[in-house]
Amino acid sequence: EVQLVESGGGLVQPGRSLKLSCVASGFTFNNYWMTWIRQAPGKGLEWVASITNTGGSTYYLDSVKGRFTISRDNAKRTLYLQMNSLRSEDTATYYCTRDQAAYWGQGTLVTVSS
Amino acid sequence: DVMMAQTPPSLSVAIGQSVSISCKSSQSLVYSDVKTYLHWLLQTSGRSPKRLIYQVSNLDSGVPDRFSGTGSQKDFTLKISRVEAKDLGIYYCAQTTHFPLTFGSGTKLEIK
Numbered sequence: 001e002v003q004l005v006e007s008g009g010g011l012v013q014p015g016r017s018l019k020l021s022c023v024a025s026g027f028t029f030n031n032y033w034m035t036w037i038r039q040a041p042g043k044g045l046e047w048v049a050s051i052t053n054t055g056g057s058t059y060y061l062d063s064v065k066g067r068f069t070i071s072r073d074n075a076k077r078t079l080y081l082q083m084n085s086l087r088s089e090d091t092a093t094y095y096c097t098r099d100q101a102a103y104w105g106q107g108t109l110v111t112v113s114s
Numbered sequence: 115d116v117m118m119a120q121t122p123p124s125l126s127v128a129i130g131q132s133v134s135i136s137c138k139s140s141q142s143l144v145y146s147d148v149k150t151y152l153h154w155l156l157q158t159s160g161r162s163p164k165r166l167i168y169q170v171s172n173l174d175s176g177v178p179d180r181f182s183g184t185g186s187q188k189d190f191t192l193k194i195s196r197v198e199a200k201d202l203g204i205y206y207c208a209q210t211t212h213f214p215l216t217f218g219s220g221t222k223l224e225i226k
Contacts, residue, residue: 047215059213100210104162
């Protein structure tokens with residue numbers, strides 16, 4: 001059974017940093033691209049970043065480029081999202097997803113507020 | 115960016131009826147490998163989204179065949195036949211052909 005388990009969310013002040021993690025199981029992690037998608041409270045879905053299966057290429061939403069970094073450790077079957085210079089508009093539940101939105105984690109809530 | 119125009123924003127339907135949801139993209143969703151990366155997701159209250167259909171018309175494992183997807187290029191439709199109470203939630207279309215990946219704004223399905 002495919003499982004994606006996110007962690008690392010919480011309340012953080014504007015301008016500070018947070019690092020999300022997603023541990024994968026039930027599939028061959030290093031065969032798949034992985035993606036972070038977020039959902040602001042009461043809003044729709046917004047793609048944040050994607051990474052190829054090897055980690056060799058990454059892609060970002062314009063509004064997070066230069067502030068967020070997606071990475072992965074295939075040996076640990078773990079996906080990361082380093083979020084720096086956080087803004088109030090980054091407040092959302094962040095989902096870890098497998099290639100083509102095939103599987104989703106339970107999400108981790110990030111709240112950016114003073 | 116590829117805009118995804120999803121309609122209607124909400125639907126109220128009686129059990130047993132059929133409904134259709136439309137999703138129109140601002141660009142063709144056909145990728146260079148000739149596949150079309152248009153998917154349909156369902157988010158039930160308080161839960162993570164779940165993919166129902168991938169690449170226009172392929173049902174994910176465990177999804178009943180009451181669900182069907184059709185379309186091509188820029189125009190896609192999700193049909194739910196014989197709606198059941200467990201089908202309620204918000205349906206999203208999603209394209210993964212072009213970066214940035216984008217989503218429709220959602221269709222809230224309510225049961226009368």
